[in-house]
Amino acid sequence: MDVKAYLKEEKKKIDRYLDRILFSDPACRGRALLEAMAYSVKAGGKRLRPILAVTSYRACGGPGGEDIYPAACALELIHTYTLIHDDLPVMDNDDYRRGLPTCHRKFGVRRATLAGVGLLLAAFETLGRSAESLGLSPDARKKVISSVAAATGGGGVVGGQVVDLESEGKEVSEETLNYIHSHKTGALIRVSCTLGGRLARAHEKKLAALDAYGGGIGLAFQIVDDLLDIEGDFKELGKGVGADQARGKATFPGRYGIEQSKRLAFAAVERAKAELARADIDSWEMLAEIADFILTRKS
């Protein structure tokens, strides 16, 4: 199947499972919160993280059927939490996201703050319930929750956000720029890939390859994001263009220039694909196509 058709079809399935989690799952009780949570989840997005989990799961020979989807959707709930909190006035203070008013512009800061945390917790509630149903080894099971929590917390996304916010308006070193992006964006993308592998009961060697693959495409994804912030337009991105620059954010084009940034993204994708090939992953073609697709995305 063509990668674009694949992404579209998977997005549809994931949206259906997200709906189910939001509207019929005990994880999302609390009507006052649900409206704000659902608003941000349903505001769109490529569903890249759950798609990576599902695709990695299949690439490692995970059994058919749709058992993997709830756990994969947990990653999108976590991703949406990071977007809501990133947009808050005390953080990036963004008014638009994906072409719509941000959660706090729509529901106020209080409810947006709580909706973000509500999504995070719904993700762990969902993960806790679904990890078991996939019949993992005790060792893999133990790692499912703690690896996702680690990728999201102070050693992952949240840690990257702290350094990002504290670096605004400063000249950052190459090391700091890499730290910010490998944590803020990279950690959740990496764990999406390894989660799929773990749920398919892949061995350590394959998990290490999926982790390296996730690291490569996560870096490429962030560089393309930075480039789109400069070269994109509002309609395609759904958020203000040039916002990162105006804010003095640490970006790849800001540090390396546009051409060198493009070369870095290309090299990262090549490395990602080479990792898959080396690790004897059963059927990694679609993961390779997704890696290529990340370089050409327009939104």
Added chain:
Amino acid sequence: MDVKAYLKEEKKKIDRYLDRILFSDPACRGRALLEAMAYSVKAGGKRLRPILAVTSYRACGGPGGEDIYPAACALELIHTYTLIHDDLPVMDNDDYRRGLPTCHRKFGVRRATLAGVGLLLAAFETLGRSAESLGLSPDARKKVISSVAAATGGGGVVGGQVVDLESEGKEVSEETLNYIHSHKTGALIRVSCTLGGRLARAHEKKLAALDAYGGGIGLAFQIVDDLLDIEGDFKELGKGVGADQARGKATFPGRYGIEQSKRLAFAAVERAKAELARADIDSWEMLAEIADFILTRKS
């Protein structure tokens, strides 16, 4: 052992494990965050939730040793997250907590917001790693993470916070007041008790009794909290007295008056103890003493 001596001794052990989690555990990587996370965790507190987990674990015949402590400490990390976010300017806007400047007064709103989420994630990382080491049945294991996430999220603490904030300055019904407190305070106390039971592999009947016990002492705890807000003084409480009243918060004395509130708290503790007696919990004496202690606490 006398209940006060027991609480003091357990608090010491829990503080040691909290230190270990904060300062040597991968769950708390990210130095920039750690300072703010540790500040709030180490600002004190009775460690009631972990103590309830440890005591419930023992009451249900959980094996000796200290394997239970990391999981129990996860509850204190979650509790500290709720305090940090409750104090934020967009929430209750409190300047002092336990006699010290609140996290955002000390580190700024950005870092406090992220430190709260960092603690929440460290809790799930810790839980994910420790649930397995206690050798639970698959069914109990599945419930460990999802029950704690559910008690914290939109159907628990966060759901109660939303309704609380939306009720400020309004006349609230008995039903709403109960909803707020059974969720905002009660849910985490209840799950502390059932978590201890689950980790000791207690059967459903005992878990239901621990849940009801937790509900009773959680209600009593909240009523006493409201009363201390009126009758306590700053030195004992470490926060402004009368702050709830000034803010138009929904409180038990506000709705029922002081004397009737005291009667409600007393009755809730009696019910809690009766539940334990009925359920054939192996050794519930200390849980009963903790319930009584909650009525007499001064801070």
